[in-house]
Amino acid sequence: xxxxxxxxxxxxxxxxxxxxxxxxxxxxxxxxxxxxxxxxxxxxxxxxxxxxxxxxxxxxxxxxxxxxxxxxxxxxxxxxxxxxxxxxxxxxxxxxxxxxxxxxxxxxxxxxxxxxxxxxxxxxxxxxxxxxxxxxxxxxxxxxxxxxxxxxxxxxxxxxxxxxxxxxxxxxxxxxxxxxxxxxxxxxxxxxxxxxxxxxxxxxxxxxxxxxxxxxxxxxxxxxxxxxxxxxxxxxxxxxxxxxxxxxxxxxxxxxxxxxxxxxxxxxxxxxxxxxxxx
Numbered sequence: 157x158x159x160x161x162x163x164x165x166x167x168x169x170x171x172x173x174x175x176x177x178x179x180x181x182x183x184x185x186x187x188x189x190x191x192x193x194x195x196x197x198x199x200x201x202x203x204x205x206x207x208x209x210x211x212x213x214x215x216x217x218x219x220x221x222x223x224x225x226x227x228x229x230x231x232x233x234x235x236x237x238x239x240x241x242x243x244x245x246x247x248x249x250x251x252x253x254x255x256x257x258x259x260x261x262x263x264x265x266x267x268x269x270x271x272x273x274x275x276x277x278x279x280x281x282x283x284x285x286x287x288x289x290x291x292x293x294x295x296x297x298x299x300x301x302x303x304x305x306x307x308x309x310x311x312x313x314x315x316x317x318x319x320x321x322x323x324x325x326x327x328x329x330x331x332x333x334x335x336x337x338x339x340x341x342x343x344x345x346x347x348x349x350x351x352x353x354x355x356x357x358x359x360x361x362x363x364x365x366x367x368x369x370x371x372x373x374x375x376x377x378x379x380x381x382x383x384x385x386x387x388x389x390x391x392x393x394x395x396x397x398x399x400x401x402x403x404x405x406x407x408x409x410x411x412x413x414x415x416x417x418x419x420x421x422x423x424x425x426x427x428x429x430x431x432x433x434x435x
Contacts, residue, residue: 158213159188160255160307161238165228166246167196171205173247173353180249182211186256190215191244192235197222226320226328233310233319242307247353254349258307261345269312269340270333272305273349280354286344295334296378296396298371301342303329305350312340327370334374338381 162181166174181191191211195202195218206216217235219228233241240262244250254273261271275284286302287294294300313319316339320328336342379389 158190158238160186160190160240160242160259161236161310162189162191162242162244162255163229163232163236164191164193164244164246165196165225165232166193166198166202167222167225167228168198168200169202169246171200174202174205176249177244177246178206178209178214180252181244181255182209183252184250184255185253186259189213189255190238192217192232193246194228194232194235195219196224196228224322224325226322226324229328230319230322233313236310238310240307241310243303243305245304245352247355248304249351249353251349251351254305255307257345257347257349261343262307262309265343267341268343270301270306270308270336270342272302272307272342272344273347274344275302275305275350275352276348277352277354283348284352285346288344288346290337290342290344292337292378292382293392293396295330295337296375296393299327299330299333301329301333301337301344302350302352303333304352305344316340324370326367327374330371331374334378 164177169177178191178193181189191214193202193206193214193216195216197219203216203218206214215235217231219231223231229243240259242255242258258271258273262268265271272286274286276282277284284302286305287300290300313336316336318332318336318340320332324331333342375393379392382392383389
């Protein structure tokens, strides 16, 4: 049995992106893994791409019809055989020592069930820093954990029936982690171990209103879990919102990199201590 099951849902991912993603796992310093690829009814021939590697550590499956992201992820959880599972979205790129560092972390921290990492979002090259030990209040401010960087103890999730809600078409990760943080301990390794590809066709961008409404419900559910006192809920929400707004403002005032339009040309702009530099 492999130590780690790398779970990769695929739906209409460009061939070059898919190959980059798969190869970033095959080239890991840690090699005791299986890759489970589940095609959710893609138009392109995912099976031919995957089988071209001729690697018996890769197990390929295909849904008979498009099931959607939540059902596909749940099926992957049930197909996994490893002690640990790691999500690898089909267009993301893992750093070569990602699996090693996360597996070592779980080995050395038996009280932690789920571990993520920092990441860089590309092509904007924006660095995302995650809190080292996110708690419930952090999730009231937003999703304080990146699904794409996660590795977890499979039995711990199953013991608490932590599967994705299949009625959700987006924010399914936020909803799952918001339940997980109530019963399990989460952590984030303070290193960048994943390159997350930001594409405009992803559900989180094409379903903005739906995602917003879903996230409001997730936050309310967390508040209900903490207390039934509506006045106290309001105070908690105000305090958390104020904290996050202040934190984000402070960070951006010190250092940020953003894309800006200068006339008809898009350039990267570095802001450091109030000074701007384009490159």
